[in-house]
Amino acid sequence: xxxxxxxxxxxxxxxxxxxxxxxxxxxxxxxxxxxxxxxxxxxxxxxxxxxxxxxxxxxxxxxxxxxxxxxxxxxxxxxxxxxxxxxxxxxxxxxxxxxxxxxxxxxxxxxxxxxxxxxxxxxxxxxxxxxxxxxxxxxxxxxxxxxxxxxxxxxxxxxxxxxxxxxxxxxxxxxxxxxxxxxxxxxxxxxxxxxxxxxxxxxxxxxxxxxxxxxxxxxxxxxxxxxxxxxxxxxxxxxxxxxxxxxxxxxxxxxxxxxxxxxxxxxxxxxxxxxxxxxxxxxxxxxxxxxxxxxxxxxxxxxxxxxxxxxxxxxxxxxxxxxxxxxxxxxxxxxxxxxxxxxxxxxxxxxxxxxxxxxxxxxxxxxxxxxxxxxxx
Amino acid sequence: xxxxxxxxxxxxxxxxxxxxxxxxxxxxxxxxxxxxxxxxxxxxxxxxxxxxxxxxxxxxxxxxxxxxxxxxxxxxxxxxxxxxxxxxxxxxxxxxxxxxxxxxxxxxxxxxxxxxxxxxxxxxxxxxxxxxxxxxxxxxxxxxxxxxxxxxxxxxxxxxxxxxxxxxxxxxxxxxxxxxxxxxxxxxxxxxxxxxxxxxxxxxxxxxxxxxxxxxxxxxxxxxxxxxxxxxxxxxxxxxxxxxxxxxxxxxxxxxxx
Numbered sequence: 001x002x003x004x005x006x007x008x009x010x011x012x013x014x015x016x017x018x019x020x021x022x023x024x025x026x027x028x029x030x031x032x033x034x035x036x037x038x039x040x041x042x043x044x045x046x047x048x049x050x051x052x053x054x055x056x057x058x059x060x061x062x063x064x065x066x067x068x069x070x071x072x073x074x075x076x077x078x079x080x081x082x083x084x085x086x087x088x089x090x091x092x093x094x095x096x097x098x099x100x101x102x103x104x105x106x107x108x109x110x111x112x113x114x115x116x117x118x119x120x121x122x123x124x125x126x127x128x129x130x131x132x133x134x135x136x137x138x139x140x141x142x143x144x145x146x147x148x149x150x151x152x153x154x155x156x157x158x159x160x161x162x163x164x165x166x167x168x169x170x171x172x173x174x175x176x177x178x179x180x181x182x183x184x185x186x187x188x189x190x191x192x193x194x195x196x197x198x199x200x201x202x203x204x205x206x207x208x209x210x211x212x213x214x215x216x217x218x219x220x221x222x223x224x225x226x227x228x229x230x231x232x233x234x235x236x237x238x239x240x241x242x243x244x245x246x247x248x249x250x251x252x253x254x255x256x257x258x259x260x261x262x263x264x265x266x267x268x269x270x271x272x273x274x275x276x277x278x279x280x281x282x283x284x285x286x287x288x289x290x291x292x293x294x295x296x297x298x299x300x301x302x303x304x305x306x307x308x309x310x311x312x313x314x315x316x317x318x319x320x321x322x323x324x325x326x327x328x329x330x331x332x333x334x335x336x337x338x339x340x341x342x343x344x345x346x347x348x349x350x351x352x353x354x355x356x357x358x359x360x361x362x363x364x365x366x367x368x369x370x371x372x373x374x375x376x377x
Numbered sequence: 378x379x380x381x382x383x384x385x386x387x388x389x390x391x392x393x394x395x396x397x398x399x400x401x402x403x404x405x406x407x408x409x410x411x412x413x414x415x416x417x418x419x420x421x422x423x424x425x426x427x428x429x430x431x432x433x434x435x436x437x438x439x440x441x442x443x444x445x446x447x448x449x450x451x452x453x454x455x456x457x458x459x460x461x462x463x464x465x466x467x468x469x470x471x472x473x474x475x476x477x478x479x480x481x482x483x484x485x486x487x488x489x490x491x492x493x494x495x496x497x498x499x500x501x502x503x504x505x506x507x508x509x510x511x512x513x514x515x516x517x518x519x520x521x522x523x524x525x526x527x528x529x530x531x532x533x534x535x536x537x538x539x540x541x542x543x544x545x546x547x548x549x550x551x552x553x554x555x556x557x558x559x560x561x562x563x564x565x566x567x568x569x570x571x572x573x574x575x576x577x578x579x580x581x582x583x584x585x586x587x588x589x590x591x592x593x594x595x596x597x598x599x600x601x602x603x604x605x606x607x608x609x610x611x612x613x614x615x616x617x618x619x620x621x622x623x624x625x626x627x628x629x630x631x632x633x634x635x
Contacts (some may be wrong), residue, residue: 364456365459372489
């Protein structure tokens with residue numbers, strides 16, 4: 001329960017949590033123990049089952065250049081390590097890494113000694129998610145992680161606890177899907193902020209607040225006539241300035257496949273498994289792919305093209321964080337696939353999540369070119 | 378008489394083009410942007426109107442473009458990519474690719490008929506391949522910027538200069554000078570480096586004839602020659618630094634017609 005909610009409505013609370021990025025989580029929710037994590041492949045359900053709250057670590061504003069990392073690492077790694085060195089994560093029960101890229105692997109390696117003294121856990125999900133033996137391996141890896149989290153949380157993450165956590169997360173994902181459906185009729189930056197809030201605050205509070213906010217949001221919807229409909233895909237975005245800029249320049253983000261956006265919440269289609277461990281494996285094996293995971297070479301480009309098509313997106317912006325190799329390599333086939341289906345595509349490299357004058361020119365020109373093909377400028 | 382204004386506030390120079398109600402150019406002006414491109418643009422517009430015996434009240438619409446476009450009080454701000462495409466579309470009806478090298482950035486724009494943008498690529502956050510790169514190198518070689526291209530054309534063998542980084546390239550220039558390389562050879566190497574950087578950008582968009590080279594750097598004959606060697610024949614507007622302002626004026630005029 002929030003220490004002092006001062007009569008805030010659910011929408012206001014969620015926007016506030018989003019802006020805080022979890023920086024005051026311990027103070028605002030004194031009854032909770034937070035466990036930090038970085039990636040959408042980190043199984044939040046296990047943190048909850050072990051009696052803790054998952055808190056995604058996002059870098060703060062501004063550039064950071066901690067001496068422990070080479071200059072060619074992404075700003076997500078540099079910014080979070082700098083935050084840890086400033087003591088921002090002292091209250092966390094521990095920090096968890098899912099193996100995605102070399103940078104995250106190396107960050108996990110140096111974190112315990114340089115960043116925060118608490119425990120550090122690592123999970124390595126299968127890279128090829130449907131490879132023979134992948135499900136059995138993943139299940140064993142998740143159970144090993146559960147044992148580690150149980151020790152830290154002081155609560156055994158058994159079947160009953162995991163089932164409850166799965167139910168809570170599934171409910172949140174249903175609500176997030178409802179929010180995602182409202183995109184065409186709501187300002188892009190609001191949806192982005194509301195989804196980020198769901199990664200930095202206690203999950204029961206988030207579910208309750210999001211359910212309340214949805215009622216309010218449905219009354220605020222307004223058809224975005226004349227706006228260019230855009231799909232945004234790419235890496236973690238810890239702020240909303242890209243979404244705000246798209247809005248300012250006359251666009252509307254109608255589909256989002258960013259790591260910290262809707263991809264984090266997307267629930268795979270299909271019947272849930274009765275065994276909670278099988279269900280956990282199913283969710284993380286079948287959720288929409290990030291560039292660090294594979295089911296087949298063509299799946300991610302095809303998925304994004306279909307997502308763009310289903311939301312009637314006129315253009316796509318593929319966001320690459322500078323020095324993020326997985327997204328940079330991925331952008332080439334994704335852009336080719338989208339363009340082959342008639343969806344104009346802009347590959348946009350950002351240092352962090354903040355956009356400036358150069359990005360404004362690129363996005364403005366891109367939106368103008370979409371408008372031009374529709375008879376505009 | 379109603380006129381339409383295109384104002385291009387670039388990082389180095391500010392340009393203004395005025396056109397009349399039939400879309401014909403009435404006048405143009407340019408000056409260094411300095412620290413106050415917005416004020417420079419306002420003064421240029423007033424002076425140009427005065428030269429034509431016109432007043433501000435006769436400006437039907439103004440479109441601002443360029444780096445400083447959002448600072449200027451215009452009826453509309455449009456990106457320099459769209460304006461450049463429109464300006465080049467007016468001057469070269471068969472143009473399908475535009476290379477624009479300005480003070481702070483470089484762009485490759487693919488055009489549809491009518492001066493509409495089909496695709497574009499821009500340099501990254503780096504001065505390599507821009508006018509600023511040339512300015513730094515001109516300073517290092519103590520050659521007036523406007524003399525650079527002419528001297529480069531007299532080179533016997535272009536020196537090898539990095540196309541990747543302005544700071545490293547400046548060190549290379551100093552090393553070549555210290556090793557006794559003739560100045561024209563070093564200058565030709567600098568022009569080749571800019572051309573190589575921009576030519577690499579065309580791999581993202583492709584190149585289709587006719588190819589137009591515009592922006593302030595298109596005045597540099599050394600870069601024109603180097604780009605031609607890499608990409609084939611180039612068309613260069615008579616006043617390459619004014620084409621984005623022309624495009625802005627045309628968009629203002631089109632909006633006035635609607």
